[in-house]
Amino acid sequence: MAASLSGLRATSLQVKNLDLYEACEYAYKKGLENGLNPDxxxxxxxxxxxxxxxxxxxxxxxxxxxxxxxxxxxxxxxxxxxxxxxxxxxxxxxxxxxxxxxxxxxxxxxxxxxxxxxxxxxxxxxxxxx
Structure with missing residues (x-):
């Protein structure tokens, strides 16, 4: 999951979709707060x-x-x-x-x-x- 999220973040920057980038960051941080294990x-x-x-x-x-x-x-x-x-x-x-x-x-x-x-x-x- 972390690799695909990282790839999605990179792609969102490539296509200049800052809303998508911010959504990825938010989802990742919320996942960590809720005990997401990205390993x-x-x-x-x-x-x-x-x-x-x-x-x-x-x-x-x-x-x-x-x-x-x-x-x-x-x-x-x-x-x-x-x-x-x-x-x-x-x-x-x-x-x-x-x-x-x-x-x-x-x-x-x-x-x-x-x-x-x-x-x-x-x-x-x-x-x-x-």
Missing amino acids: YRMLEADVVVHGEFLKAALWVNFDQAFMNANFTLEKDGTVIFSKFIDKARLGSEFFLEMYKKIEVKNDTIIIKGHRDVEYLPLKILIDTNT
Whole structure:
């Protein structure tokens, strides 16, 4: 939701529709006041690691000034592994689009993305204790 709202805000400025922009801002602020959780999974995949079926997800978590990319592995709806990946200032559209795919090879998670991001592909070795 936050990404589409951010895109709508950007579009409203492009088309010079200030009423729409103000409505987006109002809706976002009211949502936060009412407990809206703007965090969302920007990528997810069903994976097999060490013979176990897991849900891998790359989240965007929002705070006051930044968007954070966090990787999680879930088993039966419970997070069993979490890793901070990166952060960017709020409104950075590229950050929301730079991650492309989650894969597994030899019990290593591989997060693929835009070729201009120097740390991608990112490899995360999952040990058997996870």
